[in-house]
Amino acid sequence: MLRRTFVRTGGLAAGTAFAGSLWQGAAHAVASRRDSPYGPLGAPDANGLALPSGFSGRIVARTGHRVGGVLWHPAPDGGACFPDGNGWIYVSNSEIPLLGGATAIRFGPDAAVRGAYRILSGANLNCAGGATPWNTWLSCEETLRGRVFECDPYGVRAAMPRLAMGRFKHEAAACDPVRQVVYLTEDERDGCFYRFRPAHWGDLTTGRLEVMCASPDAGAVTWRRVPNPAALLEATRHQVAEALHFDGGEGCHYSDGVCFFTSKGDNRVWGYDAENERLEVVYDASAPLNGVDNITGTPSGDLYVAEDGGNMEINLITPDRTVTPFLRVDGHPGSEITGPAFTPDGSRLYFSSQRGPRGDAAGTDGVTYEVTGPFRR
Template sequence: MLRRTLVRTGGLAVGAALSGSLWQEAAAARATRSRAGGPYGPPGAPDANGVALPAGFTSRIVARTGLRVGRALWHPAPDGGACFPDGDGWIYVSNSEIPLLGGVTAIRFGADGAIRDAYRVLSGTNLNCAGGRTPWNTWLSCEEILRGRVFECDPYGSRPAMPRLAMGRFKHEAAACDPDRQVVYLTEDEPDGCFYRFRPAHWGDLTSGLLEVLCASSDTGAVTWQRVPNPAALLEATRHQVAAAKHFAGGEGCHYSGGVCFFTTKGDNRVWGYDAENERLEIVYDADTPLNGVDNITGTPGGDLYVAEDGGDMEINLITPDRTVTPFLQVVGHPKSEITGPAFSPDGSRLYFSSQRGARGDIGGTDGVTYEVAGPFRRWT
């Protein structure tokens, strides 16, 4: 049995409360875990790339740290990533989580999946961890350092990246855009980090706006938002400026779709759901197995969530709308690494991700590997 329940009663546990939101098919029930089930069946034996996949799926390596891809050397410690449409093809961007020489590299793919080019879109920044894609097709790259910044990057390589300082100076982890309420949600990788939303003065322009922090007295139920008085946080950290702010045990990835922002916290191995339509906070996953070491998260329009592990069993786990939690894939032979940057191609036929430190597992990420998985992903529309 699960040590803790996966879903608490409240806004995300009842199907009626999810009208118009991501998990419209959810029912009020405990989630089930499975290492043999799920919509695709269990991962099989590792393939030639060391990736264990369900039947019908294949993998290939698209980049390795230190090797040339297009016009660029692939960066160390690949981390958060996202995909963008590009004519008849698409682009995958990836952060570099190294000190001082971090940044972002983009890979351009053709309609057949062939690599056309690769190039830098951000350089000289610090520990670029996760981030988020905007509806206007830019990439928000987040610095995971004290007083870190958010950089808005052009994945097409035409415009220089720009810092968006109004979004706060703190240990940024990930970002997720909510076009319905015209806000950007932000996680903070601190043991007592907060969950924020940024309200730009003009949607589509992140140069100015209001930074707010989620406030609540319990783990589930109704929440409020309060303005952060000093987002620059020179003398007092943003997370300590509002007494009523709720603190989370190490914010990691976040993903928004259909009225719900899902985010993960590594300190307690939880997946949370903020029901933006009803302004309620719920716990989606709260267990030890099969998903352990929650980190980056992405999802599909059909409601499936894909959660990458930092350590654990080096898996990407799938959480379905009917609350089944099951491994989707596993990278074998990388015991000191973590899985980062899961992102789907625009048509949903390919999933990209990285093993940040690769088989060697060195802290500098000099053996990073970036993969593509293709196959019959379900329910894309």
């Protein structure tokens, strides 16, 4: 739905909203709460969640507390859901130094926790990442010369570093099964937007890392190979002179031919039309969405964008240009929202408050939530 509307318009102009398209005006929309397809937010519940009518939330994990037999990790960050028979699995990263990694929670069909287990240990500042079409989790290290680890959410195979995907300050990943590439964001003030072309789709061991570059045609982009993705002395983002730079790349989500990604430094949501190789700004305003970070979406075309700080909201960007809060976490002023992910059937949304109500930098008070309700699918 998003791709069909996006590419139908053509004639995109750099630095503006999608002129004439479904997204026209979204870049400067200041939507009120009544504009939401779900209605206004209600009063915060016992867990501090302000939700629209018909939705309910619960806490499924807290840092330092046992869930499914394991201690839930500090600083929960990026996450994704995976099918598991008649249930599902939610995977969450831990963004702490040296002792980071990822943990999985297994849920039954009644949403009861059936167990939990580590799928990656001893990594460094595991921030966001992304799921693959072959049901693995790409856990990204947000550190100098950071790595991408491919992890098994089912806990059978050992996690493996995928060094061909580059050594840089990785943030998020999103797979494009049509063009058989993985898009990657970089959390630097002059970070780049990359795509990894594996030698064989489904095997990320070897391949070609490319960086998005400017084109003489306004709105269009090109891709150039990064000469040395694992260079010790020259950062990947500085190896190609024509590379485009983004102020703090964050979340990344692919849907129907468009890869959406966020940049926190300028509070923007971007859209890359992969079929026509054109880039545009989807959102560029200070309200209601402030502190853009992790991003996910639904088959209906709705985008859910988490705030890093701001007023601790997940905002909704709909295909009809509405930009509005979907939920808010009250009482966590020093935290950020991380890891939004829907179950395979789209009926439940998981996410975390990374530093919780105490807001300590070590993330020892993280809280992971589940929200259920009549999501548009």
